[in-house]
Amino acid sequence: MAVSDEQYEPQALQAKWQARWEELDPFRASEDADDERPRKYLLDMFAYPSGDLHMGHGEVFALADVVARYWFQRGYNVLHPVGWDSFGLPAENAAIKHNAHPAEWTYSNIETQAASFKRYAISFDWSRRLHTSDPEYYRWNQWLFNRFFERGLAYRKGGLVNWCPKDQTVLANEQVVAGRCERCGSEVVRRELTQWYFKITDYADRLLDDMAQLEGGWPDRVLAMQRNWIGRSEGADVRFEIEGRDEPVTVYTTRPDTLYGATFFVVAADAPLAEEICAPDRLEALEAYRAEVAKLSDIERLSTDKEKTGVFLGRHAVNPVNGERIPVWAADYVLSDYGHGAIMAVPAHDQRDLDFAMKFGLPVQVVVHTGLADPGETGVATSGEGKLVNSGPLDGLSKTEAISRIIEVLEERGTGAAAVNYRLRDWLLSRQRFWGTPIPITHCPDCGEVPVPDDQLPVTLPDMRGEALAPKGVSPLASATDWVNVDCPKCGGRALRDTDTMDTFVDSSWYYLRYCSPGLEDGPFDVEQVRRWGPIDQYVGGVEHAVLHLLYSRFFTKVLHDMGMVDFTEPFVRLLNQGQVINQGKAMSKSLGNGVDLGDQIEKFGVDAVRLTMVFAGPPEDDIDWANVSPAASQKFLARAFRVMVEAGAASAPGTDAAAGDLELRKVTHRTIDEVTRLVESHHFNVAIARMMELTSAARRAIDSGPGAADPAVREAAEALAVMLSLVAPYVAEEGWERLGHGPTIARAGWPVAEPALLVQESVTCVVQVAGKVRDRLEVAPTISGTELEGLALASEKVRAYLDGAPRKVIVRAPKLVNIVP
Ligand code: ANZ
Ligand code: ZN
Secondary structure, eight states: OOOOSSSOOHHHHHHHHHHHHHHHOTTOOOOOTTOOSOEEEEEEOOBOOSSSOOHHHHHHHHHHHHHHHHHHHTTOEEEOEEEEOOOSHHHHHHHHHTTOOHHHHHHHHHHHHHHHHHHTTOOOEEEEEEETTSHHHHHHHHHHHHHHHHTTOEEEEEEEEEEETTTTEEEOGGGEETTEETTTOOBOEEEEEEEEEEOGGGGHHHHHHGGGGGBTTBOHHHHHHHHHHHOEEEEEEEEEEETTOSSOEEEEESOGGGGGGOOEEEEETTSHHHHHHSOGGGHHHHHHHHHHHTTOOHHHHHOSSSOOOEEEEEEEEEOTTTOOEEEEEEETTSOTTSTTSEEEEOTTTOHHHHHHHHHHTOOOOOOEEOSSOOHHHHSOOOOSOOEEOSOGGGTTOBHHHHHHHHHHHHHHHTSEEEEEEESOOOEEOEEOOSSSOBOOEEEETTTEEEEOOGGGOOOOOOOOOGGGGSOOSSOGGGGOHHHHEEEOTTTOSEEEEOOOEEOGGGGGGSHHHHTTSTTOSSSSSOHHHHHHHOSBSEEEEEGGGTTHHHHHHHHHHHHHHHTTSOSOSOSBSOEEEEOOEEETTEEOOTTTTOOOOHHHHHHHHOHHHHHHHHHHSSOTTSOEEGGGOOHHHHHHHHHHHHHHHHHHHHHSOTTOOGGGSOHHHHHHHHHHHHHHHHHHHTTOHHHHHHHHHHHHHHHHHHHHHSSOTTSHHHHHHHHHHHHHHTTTOHHHHHHHHHHTTOOSOGGGSOOOOOOGGGTOOOOEEEEEEETTEEEEEEEEOTTOOHHHHHHHHHHOHHHHTTOSSSOSEEEEETTTEEEEEO
């Protein structure tokens, strides 16, 4: 298809320029240490190769590309890499279904996506491309596992884990959403299994404290979600003697001030402690109860709506401050893996304890006088501030005073101490699935867990396909006997490989470091290159990763920092979460039949119009309802912009002296440059596009009814427009640039600079009326916003003289009129 002189034909431009760009390869980051240009690192969250690119990809990559291309125009040495997070269940499920190898599905989808990315004209440095399912990549997952293992940060333990009965694999706490498997939606059950863990809890405090570095750079809600997930809680450990047991039992409480109000004691029903302290004649009841509890998820157990259940264990505990005997119960609302798996119950001031007390007729003792009605009568526990009562030496103190006082008392007597707890659990790493990184451990009957030595890495996956990969409760790797049976790396005796694979979140916890030196053969990344590029200046991706992926990446960065391999402690300086692309008010789905295909949209409207529509739809954080936007209108705008560039190009030659051009148009051009610069920097991309549209109209007017196409100001406007437009619509911008007499590529043309002298704005007079009478006149900028103008008017002394308090109504017609109804 030839490119027409007059018509805007997106498909022809795509065919022409995609091939040229492929040759020019304009977005390679320079590794050269002597390159003096300041560096910027922009990263899009990893693509998962589940098929071709979809509308969501279309949005996020278009948004991030605005920033990347802007930085290229500003002359930075930009790193904008691309890769695929290519291990994971969908490939394995497809392989089982089609009797194939997961790699076939994976790599063919990657090729499809790569071709689409190129057509979509994302400014990637293709030379750094990586796939996590390549042995050259996952080898370094194993190498890092070995480092974590040496540092005691990778360990194996038995315990109750979340198990998805459909996917036949364990899940991390993070992958259980409202009691269901995040992937397939099946109800998750608990199973006793020995599994590998990463000790992320060692980093809980630093993961919290270092968030100070991210304030302002990350969305507040993401920071809040991280904070909540880590869930730091401060309080005290208190030791209770249990009759008939030598060792005391410790409980964790955030309200040690309520110690005198403890009227019973509860042990997690599923904790070993429960049967240990249970009186022999109550064991049968405990067993029966436990069988019921095993069916419940943590969420259900902790739900305040759920009817309380439990069994009395036939024992008593002794309150360390007043010697009172209180009954010991087992219940499901106490979790075995939080705090110490046992609590002192204070029904007057804790709702769950109160529900339990009312159900089983246990006493309620108020110890903080809050002024509210007696919880024993209302059934509503009181947790607010108040004065201590019925609490011996604590009487009369405030809640806060009582907390510090009782901790002193406990510490003096050796029956307790201040303590901190976290909701965060260690990261469960093992997966009983095939398409992942084999855990590089050998189990030797004599030496125990022996890491595979670094020089024998990677431990590659054996060749397995189809039915052999079907889930069966143990890893499919266990049936690859030749692969499993190995010599112990330490003693040479017969040993077995670990058959689990790593959670694929490991792959994405450090890929951003690998991009700095892809293909490096003697380490996961080049420390020096990471020092130069890191940390990532701007990370862009979906808010669905607000907890997991970001927390794990932060954890990896801190461990690598402690190993002396990176010199920063937070990997992502700024984070942008884009909204979702929806249709007719709902998420796109097959069952609703409201899906929109990115490829179809591109066929119809062209890449540029689709990208422009994505970016113009609204603030990047907002959802885009495809039913409410118009790629056809975007296409029309691009055609208009194209004609301005073509006509200016035909009427004058490059290098004409803009200063001789029409002053009015020049002012519009320079104001646009100035504003677009600030708008792009502050991520108001949609407003930046609106400004480009205005500039296009101004240039059109100058051509048609002003000084004409040959005026130097028209060329100046068209050239500035081309460069600014190249951030969102690279094809039409490149063609326009050529028509304006410049060689490719516009991606490196350089950002236009606004001349300050042309930015001076005339002012307009704004009339301020109070009750219909003119009381003041203000000189304001013609572009002033309504809110700003209202503020100025209400601040005027002359106006205030006629106002008695806040006005009833203010009508603003910026920039010329403010009408105040007192
Ligand atoms: C007595 C008490 C009195 C409590 C009171 C609260 C209010 P966070 O903030 O989440 O850390 N608790 C301790 N261990 C538990 C476990 N394993 N399962 C369930 N609940 C547990 O909550 C700490 C509070 O939750 C602790 O403080 C304890 O109840 C309970 F007026 O102790 B409290
Ligand atoms: Zn051995």
